[in-house]
Amino acid sequence: MRAFVTGISGQDGSYLAERLLAEDVEVHALAHDAEPLPDVPDVELHRGDLTAVDEVRALLVDLAPDEVYNLAALSSVARSWEEPDLTARVNGVAAAGLLESALLVQEKQGRPVRFVQASSAEIFGQPDRSPQDESTPVRPVNPYGAAKAYAHLMVDVYRRRELHAVSAILYNHESPRRPDQFVTRKITSTVAAIARGRAGVLALGNLDARRDWGWAPDYVDAMVRAARADVARDYVVATGVGRSVREFVAAAFARAGISDWEPLVVVDPEFVRPADPTELVGDATLARTELGWSPTVEFDELVGRMVDADLAGQ
Structure with a gap:
């Protein structure tokens, strides 16, 4: 083939x-x-x-x-x-x-x-x-x-x-292969840099935007x-579970061993999109029933794997 x-x-x-x-x-x-x-x-x-x-x-x-x-x-x-x-x-x-x-x-x-x-x-x-x-x-x-x-x-x-x-x-x-220009990789790489003492803050746009990761x-x-x-x-x-950017950030800091993370995050209007869908969550019932497909990695572990890879590269 x-x-x-x-x-x-x-x-x-x-x-x-x-x-x-x-x-x-x-x-x-x-x-x-x-x-x-x-x-x-x-x-x-x-x-x-x-x-x-x-x-x-x-x-x-x-x-x-x-x-x-x-x-x-x-x-x-x-x-x-x-x-x-x-x-x-x-x-x-x-x-x-x-x-x-x-x-x-x-x-x-x-x-x-x-x-x-x-x-x-x-x-x-x-x-x-x-x-x-x-x-x-x-x-x-x-x-x-x-x-x-x-x-x-x-x-x-x-x-x-x-x-x-x-x-x-x-x-x-997502995965550790996600390029740096994506917000998820920006989060995990910056969190890793903060954990290593190489960065001070994480600047993001809309923390309330929700996605199905x-x-x-x-x-x-x-x-x-x-x-x-x-x-x-x-x-x-899709996984069928919506999470906010804020939840992604929290999971990343948790994996890096930082509990008091909110003072380390700032909202920068420069990163807010002109139009940003607020609730995108998918129903993959058809893929599950017709293809026998299902997701294998939970949200916290997904974020954790990305943070681990960035920590290893710091």
């Missing part, structure tokens, strides 16, 4: 590559022209830009993969406000191009190609219900969510054209299961 992965240099891409290689899948990946080549042993890397649709299409047709996982994205909601046009091209239009390419491979090879789009809870924006499931209306409130919503809807368009296309609606998922390898497992399911459909991938 051969798989093609975009976003290989990200948190999910690295875990997915490891998972597929462990199954003896031949893994090919697109590495962005402007970025250093990621250190992913045994993965065949191809330089390119996902927004160069024709070039990526030619590569995909040549490789003729059995599975395609589109994990590439401009992944910062904050950055999407600064570069909404780039966000639209990378997170939306490029995904549509990749779907068309996968269908072209399927038609040329005369065999099924399975496609997974890494979608996001941000497509729901300010949801009209909590928790959200696959039937929750799509109404994003930021450029990131809007671009992801376009890609999400295009998955259904191509599913109707008989491509085994899946949109995995991923809620927040899970363990990244679990979410990769859900995507693989969805790709290989008998029927292609969309799945919410």
Whole structure:
């Protein structure tokens, strides 16, 4: 079996590559022209830009993969406000191009190609219900969510054209591989620095924003299961438990052995987003029942593993 992965240099891409290689899948990946080549042993890397649709299409047709996982994205909601046009091209239009390419491979090879789009809870924006499931209306409130919503809807368009296309609606998922620009990694790395006496305060935005946080390898497992399911459909991938940023901070300080943490945290208006969904919690009943999937790492342990990794690196 051969798989093609975009976003290989990200948190999910690295875990997915490891998972597929462990199954003896031949893994090919697109590495962005402007970025250093990621250190992913045994993965065949191809330089390119996902927004160069024709070039990526030619590569995909040549490789003729059995599975395609589109994990590439401009992944910062904050950055999407600064570069909404780039966000639209990378997170939306490029995904549509990749779907068309996968269908072209399927038609040329005369065999099924399975496609997974890494979608996001941000497509729901300010949801009209909590928790959200696959039937929750799509109404994003930021450029990131809007671009992801376009890609999400295009998955259904191509599913109707008989491509085994899946949109995995991923809620927040973390690990020690989460890049520094994400608030969760900022929290754990700063807490570790404070514990080591190398930082004084942790500056954050909205402490009351709530998210449904899970363990990244679990979410990769859900995507693989969805790709290989008998029927292609969309799945919410989430723990079903909402936690506030404040709770994440408290768990991080607790793991670092600091109980009186509130004087060490300041709210900086610079980090408050123009529009920030306040309650995103997912109902993953469908993934549990249809895919046999369930999260394996609890919230406090997830945060703890990130803090432990940052403490070890201090």
